[in-house]
Amino acid sequence: xxxxxxxxxxxxxxxxxxxxxxxxxxxxxxxxxxxxxxxxxxxxxxxxxxxxxxxxxxxxxxxxxxxxxxxxxxxxxxxxxxxxxxxxxxxxxxxxxxxxxxxxxxxxxxxxxxxxxxxxxxxxxxxxxxxxxxxxxxxxxxxxxxxxxxxxxxxxxxxxxxxxxxxxxxxxxxxxxxxxxxxxxxxxxxxxxxxxxxxxxxxxxxxxxxxxxxxxxxxxxxxxxxxxxxxxxxxxxxxxxxxxxxxxxxxxxxxxxx
Amino acid sequence: xxxxxxxxxxxxxxxxxxxxxxxxxxxxxxxxxxxxxxxxxxxxxxxxxxxxxxxxxxxxxxxxxxxxxxxxxxxxxxxxxxxxxxxxxxxxxxxxxxxxxxxxxxxxxxxxxxxxxxxxxxxxxxxxxxxxxxxxxxxxxxxxxxxxxxxxxxxxxxxxxxxxxxxxxxxxxxxxxxxxxxxxxxxxxxxxxxxxxxxxxxxxxxxxxxxxxxxxxxxxxxxxxxxxxxxxxxxxxxxxxxxxxxxxxxxxxxxxxxxxxxxxxxxxxxxxxxxxxxxxxxxxxxxxxxxxxxxxxx
Amino acid sequence: xxxxxxxxxxxxxxxxxxxxxxxxxxxxxxxxxxxxxxxxxxxxxxxxxxxxxxxxxxxxxxxxxxxxxxxxxxxxxxxxxxxxxxxxxxxxxxxxxxxxxxxxxxxxxxxxxxxxxxxxxxxxxxxxxxxxxxxxxxxxxxxxxxxxxxxxxxxxxxxxxxxxxxxxxxxxxxxxxxxxxxxxxxxxxxxxxxxxxxxxxxxxxxxxxxxxxxxxxxxxxxxxxxxxxxxxxxxxxxxxxxxxxxxxxxxxxxxxxxxxxxxxxxxxxxxxxxxxxxxxxxxxxxxxxxxxxxxxxxxxxxxxxxxxxxxxxxxxxxxxxxxxxxxxxxxxxxxxxxxxxxxxxxxxxxxxxxxxxxxxxxxxxxxxxxxx
Numbered sequence: 001x002x003x004x005x006x007x008x009x010x011x012x013x014x015x016x017x018x019x020x021x022x023x024x025x026x027x028x029x030x031x032x033x034x035x036x037x038x039x040x041x042x043x044x045x046x047x048x049x050x051x052x053x054x055x056x057x058x059x060x061x062x063x064x065x066x067x068x069x070x071x072x073x074x075x076x077x078x079x080x081x082x083x084x085x086x087x088x089x090x091x092x093x094x095x096x097x098x099x100x101x102x103x104x105x106x107x108x109x110x111x112x113x114x115x116x117x118x119x120x121x122x123x124x125x126x127x128x129x130x131x132x133x134x135x136x137x138x139x140x141x142x143x144x145x146x147x148x149x150x151x152x153x154x155x156x157x158x159x160x161x162x163x164x165x166x167x168x169x170x171x172x173x174x175x176x177x178x179x180x181x182x183x184x185x186x187x188x189x190x191x192x193x194x195x196x197x198x199x200x201x202x203x204x205x206x207x208x209x210x211x212x213x214x215x216x217x218x219x220x221x222x223x224x225x226x227x228x229x230x231x232x233x234x235x236x237x238x239x240x241x242x243x244x245x246x247x248x249x250x251x252x253x254x255x256x257x258x
Numbered sequence: 259x260x261x262x263x264x265x266x267x268x269x270x271x272x273x274x275x276x277x278x279x280x281x282x283x284x285x286x287x288x289x290x291x292x293x294x295x296x297x298x299x300x301x302x303x304x305x306x307x308x309x310x311x312x313x314x315x316x317x318x319x320x321x322x323x324x325x326x327x328x329x330x331x332x333x334x335x336x337x338x339x340x341x342x343x344x345x346x347x348x349x350x351x352x353x354x355x356x357x358x359x360x361x362x363x364x365x366x367x368x369x370x371x372x373x374x375x376x377x378x379x380x381x382x383x384x385x386x387x388x389x390x391x392x393x394x395x396x397x398x399x400x401x402x403x404x405x406x407x408x409x410x411x412x413x414x415x416x417x418x419x420x421x422x423x424x425x426x427x428x429x430x431x432x433x434x435x436x437x438x439x440x441x442x443x444x445x446x447x448x449x450x451x452x453x454x455x456x457x458x459x460x461x462x463x464x465x466x467x468x469x470x471x472x473x474x475x476x477x478x479x480x481x482x483x484x485x486x487x488x489x490x491x492x493x494x495x496x497x498x499x500x501x502x503x504x505x506x507x508x509x510x511x512x513x514x515x516x517x518x519x520x521x522x523x524x525x526x527x528x529x530x531x532x533x534x535x536x537x538x539x540x541x542x543x544x545x546x547x548x549x550x551x552x553x554x555x556x
Numbered sequence: 557x558x559x560x561x562x563x564x565x566x567x568x569x570x571x572x573x574x575x576x577x578x579x580x581x582x583x584x585x586x587x588x589x590x591x592x593x594x595x596x597x598x599x600x601x602x603x604x605x606x607x608x609x610x611x612x613x614x615x616x617x618x619x620x621x622x623x624x625x626x627x628x629x630x631x632x633x634x635x636x637x638x639x640x641x642x643x644x645x646x647x648x649x650x651x652x653x654x655x656x657x658x659x660x661x662x663x664x665x666x667x668x669x670x671x672x673x674x675x676x677x678x679x680x681x682x683x684x685x686x687x688x689x690x691x692x693x694x695x696x697x698x699x700x701x702x703x704x705x706x707x708x709x710x711x712x713x714x715x716x717x718x719x720x721x722x723x724x725x726x727x728x729x730x731x732x733x734x735x736x737x738x739x740x741x742x743x744x745x746x747x748x749x750x751x752x753x754x755x756x757x758x759x760x761x762x763x764x765x766x767x768x769x770x771x772x773x774x775x776x777x778x779x780x781x782x783x784x785x786x787x788x789x790x791x792x793x794x795x796x797x798x799x800x801x802x803x804x805x806x807x808x809x810x811x812x813x814x815x816x817x818x819x820x821x822x823x824x825x826x827x828x829x830x831x832x833x834x835x836x837x838x839x840x841x842x843x844x845x846x847x848x849x850x851x852x853x854x855x856x857x858x859x860x861x862x863x864x865x866x867x868x869x870x871x872x873x874x875x876x877x878x879x880x881x882x883x884x885x886x887x888x889x890x891x892x893x894x895x896x897x898x899x900x901x902x903x904x905x906x907x908x909x910x911x912x913x914x915x916x917x918x919x920x921x922x923x924x925x926x927x928x
Contacts, residue, residue, distance in 0.1 A: 080408065084410065109423060114412055122487075128423075297741060299736065306877070307882060308882035333892065336563075337564060339888055341564040341565050342568060345565070368888075425904055431900050432893040432897075450896040472740075496899050514891075
């Protein structure tokens with residue numbers, strides 16, 4: 001594994017007129033590492049995620065990504081075609097609401113197969129086998145392959161969204177509150193699944209969450225955001241067990257004891 | 259109240275020369291980028307949008323006094339709209355018209371390609387209702403434009419995948435999308451998929467006019483045109499299990515005609531010129547006729 | 557023996573003759589004259605001119621007569637004629653401030669310079685069918701009084717503008733694009749939108765305008781002013797170095813005033829929705845102004861959620877000539893494609909029957925039969 005980070009963010013800022021979305025954000029992300037960005041709603045964490053993943057234009061700062069061939073590219077220098085291709089192959093984006101990341105009227109198989117077809121896979125049997133395989137890995141019964149997500153439960157839809165993103169073996173995964181809309185009982189299953197897949201595939205992940213328990217379970221490192229700024233960062237276990245910044249202490253203190 | 263000005267003298271083929279130039283420029287651009295939809299400022303024509311105004315504008319822009327024009331609809335010269343368009347050009351351009359594919363230099367068509375293979379000195383003008391192959395998957399023009407520009411056609415294949423998953427077959431039987439010269443995905447107009455292979459590497463120039471949607475596109479002669487499919491579900495055309503009941507032709511597209519209300523039906527050539535020519539040459543329903551040339555119809 | 561049907565040309569000829577006969581109707585009844593149509597069905601003439609995009613009341617009357625009263629058919633006739641006319645150039649912007657007013661009302665002020673002038677409006681009539689309409693009773697001549705030459709009818713929007721309470725009119729492009737000459741691509745600009753709406757179908761825009769009032773993209777509108785009357789059309793003649801008046805046309809102008817909260821860098825102001833239509837076409841002008849404002853959503857940081865705010869949807873479907881062409885084209889023969897669908901359907905049914913008759917047949921494996 002290379003000693004270079006897969007993603008480097010430098011002094012990222014997003015402003016809306018006079019209002020700050022996020023500012024002075026810098027971090028490195030290594031292959032296979034999971035970084036959690038935590039904070040309350042309005043802290044700017046989703047804005048940050050959208051800026052890093054190219055969904056929102058940043059106001060200032062740099063985002064550099066190491067491509068599959070090892071070359072480091074500044075994302076703003078990529079053409080639209082290159083960026084869209086990257087988003088379809090090397091990257092994944094898991095939305096909080098699975099309906100935002102799925103085609104609700106396309107079958108589960110079609111949803112998972114779409115990325116393959118988008119990069120030129122033209123063998124129906126292969127596409128179906130691969131889709132079937134992935135449905136298995138996210139614990140969706142194989143006989144649901146031709147059903148539409150409109151008929152799935154929330155947890156199933158989310159697992160389908162994960163499969164759809166992982167089928168092209170991305171190297172970097174962005175997740176925005178992936179278990180946010182799910183029942184507590186269902187969350188555990190999805191989180192467990194994520195933990196296994198991330199580890200098996202050696203994915204680098206940036207996950208945004210307000211839930212510290214999710215951060216604890218999935219991430220090695222953590223950024224705490226408040227009002228658009230990073231107030232504390234470090235190893236997840238350290239920050240959660242021994243928070244330095246008063247705001248971090250407040251957040252940690254409000255976790256109900258398990 | 260002003261007196262109505264005298265109604266104008268119409269230019270050759272109705273359109274003014276400036277408009278024809280504009281359309282020819284669009285046609286040239288379309289030929290230079292095979293399969294790409296070129297926007298053009300479609301004019302209001304004396305027939306309704308949706309009734310062939312795109313094809314008529316393209317024909318009107320390329321036709322000259324020495325051209326010979328054939329107009330067909332559903333493969334037939336005598337369907338009402340084909341008659342109407344043919345008489346429009348007779349009135350406004352006084353060009354010679356014909357029903358024989360062999361004799362025509364320009365053929366304007368709706369929904370069929372003639373059975374007789376075309377030559378390099380012929381132009382086929384198609385009438386197109388909806389030029390955008392992605393339209394029913396993505397209604398927004400702004401999105402589809404980007405998809406074409408970035409060659410993002412995954413969604414197209416998702417549709418084909420869904421068909422096979424649901425029906426075991428690709429459920430598109432006409433307006434079957436094609437890839438042109440390995441780059442643009444194009445809608446060939448609502449011709450039955452039976453006709454798709456005729457577009458591939460045709461010696462003739464093929465022009466597509468969509469008046470209401472204001473787009474022109476083209477297939478230059480000998481360009482490669484491949485129907486979309488999967489490796490393990492290759493594209494294939496419809497087959498009829500009987501020959502034409504009039505002239506015996508096989509391997510041609512047939513129309514189903516209901517002959518009585520007890521389920522009686524017969525299948526006859528959709529391409530009336532093709533059928534007629536065969537009958538004139540002495541072909542019949544079960545092979546050459548004993549006596550030559552038994553005419554049908556009239 | 558089956559005989560291929562021929563005779564399309566004869567059928568068309570006969571259909572046209574029958575149409576001519578029906579159009580004329582009972583020969584003992586006097587034929588309609590153009591004067592009757594322009595004089596007594598003026599609002600039909602106005603609608604045809606507006607959506608036909610051509611100001612010529614007599615031609616519009618001819619079209620209405622030829623179309624047997626079908627206004628969209630008449631609009632089509634006018635448009636087809638318009639296509640053949642040479643383009644001379646744009647006029648100077650119409651100065652509706654100098655309009656020769658026939659009707660002028662405002663809902664935002666109780667009274668204002670020039671006053672509320674009702675004009676020939678249906679607004680306060682009771683909708684009771686009048687038996688007089690079945691007869692030919694004489695109508696009294698109207699009373700006349702001299703119009704004061706210095707009558708002042710300042711535009712309501714100018715009054716608001718003086719206090720800087722409404723967004724300014726804007727400079728406008730030197731020469732706006734012509735949507736009948738240049739292909740439209742989305743997103744468009746305001747000039748193209750206004751052109752499309754001005755010739756757009758009254759019913760469609762009415763429904764969309766109505767929807768904005770019912771919550772589908774509300775913009776809190778008030779009728780700032782409606783004015784109907786005659787404006788002078790002036791054209792610049794480069795060879796002469798000055799502009800000349802080529803005539804007068806009747807137009808209806810509606811300025812809808814809507815609210816906008818300033819976005820931090822700009823102070824709050826009223827915003828505009830604009831409608832301008834040939835003739836006395838108040839309903840259309842009002843609907844147009846509601847939709848026009850809704851389509852300006854981006855300028856005011858409004859989220860586009862409602863159909864009336866969807867630029868592509870509104871502009872692609874407001875042209876009734878294009879709409880009727882495509883809807884009615886379904887009458888054209890489609891039997892070749894229908895044949896293709898029949899063939900597939902029959903095959904699918906056959907296969908379904910075979911499957912249900914042989915449930916022990918080879919278990920479903922992933923390689924399916926080749927299509928066809």
